[in-house]
Amino acid sequence: MLNSILLLFGSFGAPEVIIILVIILLLFGGKKIPELMKGLGKGVKSFKEGMNEVKDEIEKPLEDAANDVKRVTENKDSVTNSDK
8 A cells, every 4th residue: 555655646856845845835925834833843742742641641550550569579578578
């Protein structure tokens, strides 16, 4: 499937990129482009923050469980050592 997509679009060279940039400049104008890029940057930042929150929500319970297991095994070892 990826090969068919690459065949459809081909490879972008410098002339194609320049043409695309000129079309964007004509459509949005020079004053609007920085605003669009700022909005895009905020969107990417927000997406990354959301991904980090999800990652933390997944990892926190795992870390808590690992700490509980460690605490239980340490308590078990201290009780066993005090019996000796």
